[in-house]
Amino acid sequence: MNKQTTDVEEILQKKGVKPTAVRMNVLNFLLDQEKAVSLKDIESVLSRMDRSSIFRTLKSFEEHKLIHSIDDGTGMTKYAVCAEGCNCELEDLHYHFYCISCEKTFCLMDHPISTIELPKNFKMIHANMVIKGLCDKCNK
Amino acid sequence: MNKQTTDVEEILQKKGVKPTAVRMNVLNFLLDQEKAVSLKDIESVLSRMDRSSIFRTLKSFEEHKLIHSIDDGTGMTKYAVCAEGCNCELEDLHYHFYCISCEKTFCLMDHPISTIELPKNFKMIHANMVIKGLCDKCNK
DNA sequence: AGATCCTATGCAACTCAGTTGCAAAGTTTA
DNA sequence: TAAACTTTGCAACTGAGTTGCATAGGATCT
Ligand SMILES: [Mn+2]
Ligand SMILES: [Mn+2]
Ligand SMILES: [Zn+2]
Ligand SMILES: [Zn+2]
Numbered sequence A, B: 001m002n003k004q005t006t007d008v009e010e011i012l013q014k015k016g017v018k019p020t021a022v023r024m025n026v027l028n029f030l031l032d033q034e035k036a037v038s039l040k041d042i043e044s045v046l047s048r049m050d051r052s053s054i055f056r057t058l059k060s061f062e063e064h065k066l067i068h069s070i071d072d073g074t075g076m077t078k079y080a081v082c083a084e085g086c087n088c089e090l091e092d093l094h095y096h097f098y099c100i101s102c103e104k105t106f107c108l109m110d111h112p113i114s115t116i117e118l119p120k121n122f123k124m125i126h127a128n129m130v131i132k133g134l135c136d137k138c139n140k
Numbered sequence C: 001a002g003a004t005c006c007t008a009t010g011c012a013a014c015t016c017a018g019t020t021g022c023a024a025a026g027t028t029t030a
Numbered sequence D: 001t002a003a004a005c006t007t008t009g010c011a012a013c014t015g016a017g018t019t020g021c022a023t024a025g026g027a028t029c030t
Helices: A005-014 A021-032 A038-044 A051-063 B005-015 B022-032 B039-045 B052-061
Strands: A069-072 A078-081 A094-099 A105-112 A123-134 B068-070 B079-080 B093-101 B106-114 B122-135
Touching: A005 A021, A021 A038, A021 A051, A021 A078, A038 A051, A038 B052, A051 A069, A105 B093, B005 B022, B022 B052, B022 B079, B039 B052, B052 B068, B052 B079
Parallel strands: A094 A123, B093 B122
Antiparallel strands: A069 A078, A094 A105, A123 B122, B068 B079, B093 B106
């Protein structure tokens, strides 16, 4: 735990999510990570809590723009806490990186998705951009 | 059918896949499409053929670089025939577009994935880039 | 041709992440 | 306190994808 209970409570309040035990635990865990995590990852750590409760918590967090989800192609959706000031709009989108060796999925916060030229009349609303390869620790 | 049986047979031969009935039918269907299709799409058209046979056919096609797969976030993998000369290498990667209105997934062949700046020592090997929004026909 | 071998196919069963219905527990409101 | 609403846990279900296995279909050898 790298955050005080009160911090987590505040964050939830601010985003309009009622701070319950499950929610505080899930958010606390998410804030601890340097990589994006799956429902299963959370489940195995917060083993006292039910899968569906964690699932619904994640859905709720996503709706309230507290976290964003990443489809990294592994078949398990990953979740990561949104950056300060993120509103989950086009300008907040960033690339994600999946390491095929250590199997970690990273948010590349410093790599925003620049405007992409599209065919005439196509309109971009959202995007899921995943680069796969080797992370710095696995690239020897 | 927009291709003669012999054409399809030739393509399979050239890519090192033995041309069987299932394979020729699947390839024929794939060549007909202007959008990427799912296993289910193929199944519902080639209803005489078994799902697992089509599934294994797609896997085989992918291994032999006849088609490439796209994870567009819908939960159903889409497949599209590779362009002439495609070797499924980095330089062959291109953006994909998923229309949230008509639910079609397109290959943006004219939009190759340019080299993306990555954090120090990260190495890109592959990528799945999906832009979501409205296609020209749905964007009114 | 007939026997043998290898591959492709169809069928059924299974996996597994995600999702939902429902009742019990907990919280807020009147 | 009682009623109303929300959250949680449990169990059952969904659906795409995947696999084992027996049969069918071709190719190859004698
Ligand atoms: Mn991210
Ligand atoms: Mn494509
Ligand atoms: Zn790694
Ligand atoms: Zn459309």
